Amino acid sequence: MSLYNIxxxxxxxxxxxxxxxxxxxxxxGTIALSFLILGVFLIIFSNLKDITSSWQEQIQIVAYLKEGxxxxxxxxxxxxxxxxxxxxxAHFISKDKALSEFKKDLANQTGLLDGLGENPLPAYFEVxxxxxxxxxxxxSSLAERFKKIKGIEDVQYGQEWVENLSSFLDxxxxxxxxxxxxxxxxxxxxxxxxxxxxxxxxxxxxxIMKLIxxxxxxxxxxxxxxxxxxxxxxxxxxxxxxxxxxxxLMQRLSLNAGILLGKFxxxxxxxxxxxxxxxxxxxxxxxxxxxxxxxxxxx
Amino acid sequence: MIQMFxxxxxxxxxxxxxxxxLEINKGEFIFITGPSGAGKSTLLKLLFCAERSYEGQxxxxxxxxxxxxxxxxxxxxxxxxxxxQDYKLLxxxxxxxxxAFTLKVIGMPRSEIKRKAYFVLKxxxxxxxxxxxxxxxxxxxxxxxxxxxxxxxxxxxLIADEPTGNLDYNLSMEIFEIxxxxxxxxxxxxxxxxxxxxxxxxxxxxxxxxxGKIVSNx
Numbered sequence: 001m002s003l004y005n006i007x008x009x010x011x012x013x014x015x016x017x018x019x020x021x022x023x024x025x026x027x028x029g030t031i032a033l034s035f036l037i038l039g040v041f042l043i044i045f046s047n048l049k050d051i052t053s054s055w056q057e058q059i060q061i062v063a064y065l066k067e068g069x070x071x072x073x074x075x076x077x078x079x080x081x082x083x084x085x086x087x088x089x090a091h092f093i094s095k096d097k098a099l100s101e102f103k104k105d106l107a108n109q110t111g112l113l114d115g116l117g118e119n120p121l122p123a124y125f126e127v128x129x130x131x132x133x134x135x136x137x138x139x140s141s142l143a144e145r146f147k148k149i150k151g152i153e154d155v156q157y158g159q160e161w162v163e164n165l166s167s168f169l170d171x172x173x174x175x176x177x178x179x180x181x182x183x184x185x186x187x188x189x190x191x192x193x194x195x196x197x198x199x200x201x202x203x204x205x206x207x208i209m210k211l212i213x214x215x216x217x218x219x220x221x222x223x224x225x226x227x228x229x230x231x232x233x234x235x236x237x238x239x240x241x242x243x244x245x246x247x248x249l250m251q252r253l254s255l256n257a258g259i260l261l262g263k264f265x266x267x268x269x270x271x272x273x274x275x276x277x278x279x280x281x282x283x284x285x286x287x288x289x290x291x292x293x294x295x296x297x298x299x
Numbered sequence: 300m301i302q303m304f305x306x307x308x309x310x311x312x313x314x315x316x317x318x319x320x321l322e323i324n325k326g327e328f329i330f331i332t333g334p335s336g337a338g339k340s341t342l343l344k345l346l347f348c349a350e351r352s353y354e355g356q357x358x359x360x361x362x363x364x365x366x367x368x369x370x371x372x373x374x375x376x377x378x379x380x381x382x383x384q385d386y387k388l389l390x391x392x393x394x395x396x397x398x399a400f401t402l403k404v405i406g407m408p409r410s411e412i413k414r415k416a417y418f419v420l421k422x423x424x425x426x427x428x429x430x431x432x433x434x435x436x437x438x439x440x441x442x443x444x445x446x447x448x449x450x451x452x453x454x455x456x457l458i459a460d461e462p463t464g465n466l467d468y469n470l471s472m473e474i475f476e477i478x479x480x481x482x483x484x485x486x487x488x489x490x491x492x493x494x495x496x497x498x499x500x501x502x503x504x505x506x507x508x509x510x511g512k513i514v515s516n517x
């Protein structure tokens with residue numbers, strides 16, 4: 001393709017957008033609105049995911065140790081724990097440390113502890129789990145293995161809570177896929193059909209160009225560029241509107257609900273999400289144009 | 300230049316053309332005439348490949364057009380200017396842009412396009428309408444613009460389907476004078492018309508069709 005043709009195609013596409021300003025504005029608006037819905041969904045979904053993954057990070061196993069272990073025993077225990085592939089970190093808490101932390105937690109009722117003679121609290125390991133294994137099956141099987149290690153008295157990991165969290169996460173992923181799938185399908189249909197309208201409005205032009213001796217690609221390429229530009233601008237506009245709404249909402253939230261919600265905050269779309277939306281806009285514009293121009297080229 | 304051998308064309312079993320055989324020589328100016336529905340437009344459509352299914356053989360400049368693949372048709376059309384009764388101008392483009400488009404299609408350099416388009420529009424008396432849109436022009440002006448677009452790349456053949464169908468006698472004669480000029484410069488001109496007055500005045504070869512058959516040729 002020569003430089004002459006490339007300039008011609010870009011010029012044609014931009015002129016077409018200008019010549020059909022009204023249709024273009026309607027199309028860009030429709031695309032922006034449908035992407036807005038997709039964007040809102042993405043924000044809700046990704047924020048929910050962030051919240052639940054912060055919950056998941058709190059999943060840990062506490063392995064209480066038997067009394068009277070030597071420091072060499074403790075070191076070998078730590079090695080055994082760390083050797084498990086699910087373990088991301090293991091932090092040793094001595095008897096004394098356990099007591100001082102307990103005291104700290106009960107700061108107002110220190111009197112209660114005065115009656116204690118010897119320190120009754122066992123030493124323990126706080127074991128964090130790697131992300132990939134933060135589900136109830138993996139955690140309980142790891143806990144079972146810990147129980148069998150000599151020197152470990154008992155193991156706790158909040159079994160019920162982990163199980164509930166796991167099933168909630170599964171449900172969320174399924175709901176996300178279903179809703180996201182439906183929203184995406186709607187966006188695909190709306191955008192590609194709207195782009196088609198811009199082409200249908202010029203079906204006669206396509207026929208005339210072909211009769212003059214234009215090749216299929218000569219007619220098609222400006223429409224494809226136009227589709228890409230319209231899709232991209234529509235998607236960009238939706239992100240800009242979404243960001244405006246987001247800023248406004250966050251201001252209101254921090255003013256009115258800051259106390260209620262504490263440190264709660266909503267994250268905007270991530271850069272990869274923004275890139276995906278823009279790319280999807282371009283691709284849908286291209287696809288809509290491609291399919292509809294093809295229909296009128298048989299002259 | 301153009302040869303047709305036993306060409307028939309059917310629309311849903313209805314014969315639009317029946318066993319047409321004719322030869323048009325290079326540089327000729329011929330009329331195709333006949334009442335509405337006689338097959339004039341169909342015959343022209345076969346020539347510029349707007350209709351592609353037919354019986355028989357059509358040769359244009361020695362090439363059998365039935366054998367042309369879809370991708371080769373644009374190149375045949377570039378050697379052929381077509382003028383339509385309804386002008387078929389691109390409504391969202393100026394007259395200059397309409398004419399220039401024909402040259403852009405063949406990849407002509409910009410400066411050359413400007414020169415040629417301006418020259419042909421001046422020749423047809425439209426130099427003051429370069430920046431006007433088709434809708435702002437009278438019927439006669441639109442038809443002249445359509446002719447300008449058809450001849451700007453100096454095609455070997457000019458096909459005009461009822462080019463004066465919407466115009467009065469004086470404007471019609473003006474258009475035919477232009478077509479005559481183009482013919483004098485070497486272009487083969489084929490015009491479909493049922494305008495008797497024009498036919499009588501122009502004194503050219505006439506092929507008369509009736510119900511899809513040639514009833515007179517000469």
